[in-house]
Amino acid sequence: MKKILVTGGAGFLGSHLCKKLLEEGNEVLCLDNFFTGSKRNIIDLQSYPYFELVRHDITRPIDLEVEEIYNLACPASPIHYQYDPIKTIQTSVMGAINVLGLAKRTGAKVLQASTSEIYGDPKVHPQPEGYWGNVNPIGIRSCYDEGKRCAETLFFDYHRQNKVKIKVVRIFNTYGPNMHPNDGRVVSNFIMQALRNEDITIYGDGSQTRSFCYCDDLVRGFIAMMATPDEVTGPVNLGNPGEFTIKQLAELVIDLTGAKSRLIYKPLPSDDPTQRKPVIDKARELLGWEPTVQLREGLQRTIAYFEGLIREGVA
Ligand code: NAD
Numbered sequence: 001m002k003k004i005l006v007t008g009g010a011g012f013l014g015s016h017l018c019k020k021l022l023e024e025g026n027e028v029l030c031l032d033n034f035f036t037g038s039k040r041n042i043i044d045l046q047s048y049p050y051f052e053l054v055r056h057d058i059t060r061p062i063d064l065e066v067e068e069i070y071n072l073a074c075p076a077s078p079i080h081y082q083y084d085p086i087k088t089i090q091t092s093v094m095g096a097i098n099v100l101g102l103a104k105r106t107g108a109k110v111l112q113a114s115t116s117e118i119y120g121d122p123k124v125h126p127q128p129e130g131y132w133g134n135v136n137p138i139g140i141r142s143c144y145d146e147g148k149r150c151a152e153t154l155f156f157d158y159h160r161q162n163k164v165k166i167k168v169v170r171i172f173n174t175y176g177p178n179m180h181p182n183d184g185r186v187v188s189n190f191i192m193q194a195l196r197n198e199d200i201t202i203y204g205d206g207s208q209t210r211s212f213c214y215c216d217d218l219v220r221g222f223i224a225m226m227a228t229p230d231e232v233t234g235p236v237n238l239g240n241p242g243e244f245t246i247k248q249l250a251e252l253v254i255d256l257t258g259a260k261s262r263l264i265y266k267p268l269p270s271d272d273p274t275q276r277k278p279v280i281d282k283a284r285e286l287l288g289w290e291p292t293v294q295l296r297e298g299l300q301r302t303i304a305y306f307e308g309l310i311r312e313g314v315a
Pocket residue numbers: 007008009010011012013014031032033034035036037038056057058059071072073074075076077091113114115116170171172173174175
């Protein structure tokens with residue numbers, strides 16, 4: 001049994017990760033300030049005797065005895081990370097310094113949930129880890145993109161300077177149950193709109209692309225990355241290389257829900273990346289990992305989850 005800290009553990013991905021780590025017989029400390037996370041996501045985990053909830057803001061130092069740290073604390077949806085952009089940067093940068101300080105003191109391994117936003121609006125397609133990206137440093141997405149880029153820099157500097165054992169994964173758009181119904185990201189927006197027969201809001205002309213990974217695949221990748229030998233630091237892309245336009249996603253959601261929704265077009269937010277697709281050769285080689293859940297199947301599971309929330313009257 002390992003003692004493992006998951007920051008952002010009450011969020012969408014954090015809650016799936018905590019559950020998997022508990023099922024594998026570990027002791028899990030779930031740290032969250034509940035900015036975008038919810039108690040509902042972790043309510044079932046309270047029945048595990050080795051689950052512990054720590055209400056804490058990662059911008060403040062923490063002192064715990066742990067062997068592994070997964071650093072997920074940070075709002076991930078543009079509407080939430082743009083709500084208080086200064087706080088978003090603080091969360092990424094101070095959060096990284098605090099988990100790295102803890103790892104330095106305890107000797108714990110620490111995994112950073114980084115992002116495909118490192119590549120910005122990429123001029124190289126698909127995106128391999130060696131691509132340095134095309135990021136606007138002063139735009140509305142910069143608080144998130146540059147915060148995450150600075151966090152990666154801190155991870156590698158703590159590794160070089162203090163020999164901290166680091167693991168950096170770059171996550172590409174991941175979706176599934178436990179996303180907040182008002183999360184604001186495209187998959188949850190489209191499903192909630194379709195289930196209510198409301199208009200589906202496409203930003204821009206819907207020709208921009210994303211590659212969607214199902215949460216269970218992603219969590220398997222996290223755990224495989226943590227288990228690699230110390231010399232494997234990453235960064236390693238984790239995502240599903242299947243690439244879809246946003247319009248195709250909308251049509252698939254309408255097809256799967258049988259909704260009577262119309263597609264409506266709204267202005268494209270500035271700096272919205274036009275294309276995104278991971279190269280996952282490194283994940284295949286180093287982790288023996290690749291995604292197994294295709295978009296149609298993952299959407300069906302996610303739709304069933306949101307239908308459940310509507311039935312219970314909580315969405
Ligand atoms: P989420 O918003 O559901 O989860 C983030 C969690 O962090 C929430 O529980 C939130 O309350 C918590 N949090 C935010 N600020 C905090 C702070 N200052 N102190 C403590 N807790 C704080 O988002 P998610 O999709 O689960 O993303 C988890 C991580 O993965 C994030 O770091 C995100 O940047 C990264 N990521 C996710 C995706 C994706 O597609 N889901 C893609 C790339 C990167």
